[in-house]
Amino acid sequence: MYLWGNINPLQALAVLDSVPLIDSLMVAQVGGQLQNQGLAALLLGPALGIPYKIYAVQAGALALPFFIFLCTTLPARLMRFILVCALANVMSRLLPKAWSKDARYQSLSLIWVLFYAIYALSHQ
Secondary structure, three states, X not given: OHHHHHHXXXXXXXXXXXXXXXXXXXXXXXXXXXXHHHHHHHXXXXXXXXXXXXXXXXXXXXXXXXXXXXXXXXXXXHHHHHHHHXXXXXXXXHOOXXXXXXXXXXHHHHHHHHHHHHHHHHOO
């Protein structure tokens, strides 16, 4: 996404605007964050529920240093993945022990779907 934003920013930004739950205001907001805060915005923005792909495209479009972008991406993405894994672990422990493995997986899948449905409704 970074490279696409760097090579063809107009096309990459236009495609982002066509992705569900992403609008031109969000794309512009991320561009402003990166211009004002630099790559430090990568660490804070995704915690606010803004898709990381927008940061990647905008970082490329702004020609921010690629190596630093890569080095910043790992901790930026890792924070979210650790949080999601920890929450899944907690939820899994709250499910009845007598449930089968399939029932537990189905319940966790339902929780994931509900989470993203709420996210989608809150971003309309």
